[in-house]
Amino acid sequence: MTSVTLLFNEIDAYAPNFSSSIVGYEVLPPPDIERIFGLTGGNIFHGSMSLDQLYFTRPISRYSNYKTPMKGLFLCGSGAHPGGGVTGAPGRLAALAVLQG
Structure with a gap:
């Protein structure tokens, strides 16, 4: 079976x-x-969904606020907080980060 x-x-x-x-x-x-x-x-979540890869450490602590060192480049999708299991949330949160500058 x-x-x-x-x-x-x-x-x-x-x-x-x-x-x-x-x-x-x-x-x-x-x-x-x-x-x-x-x-x-x-991996549809772009990385582990373990405790060390969640919240302020997703994807890593320096980039958990969606911003990257490259001006104007923000992270979204399954690899960003809160992860891919919450449909659309990473994109919305990244868009808010863009609007906040």
Whole structure:
């Protein structure tokens, strides 16, 4: 039994006939994600989401405020605080940093 089948069976337990509604799917393991999208190690968060890579240390302490040493270059996306699990938040926070100068 594949991991996809196990997943669909679990969802079917809460949402009957879910799996019969699936028209198609694709499984992308980390090496494929890295090759196709250029994400190192297939990591969609652009780095570890461990305690030493969160809050004021994401991506590193000097750049946690979205600013870089290069004038006018700001960081956003999954590698910036709060990370990729909060859709749009890094971009919004980087835009606010730009507006604040």
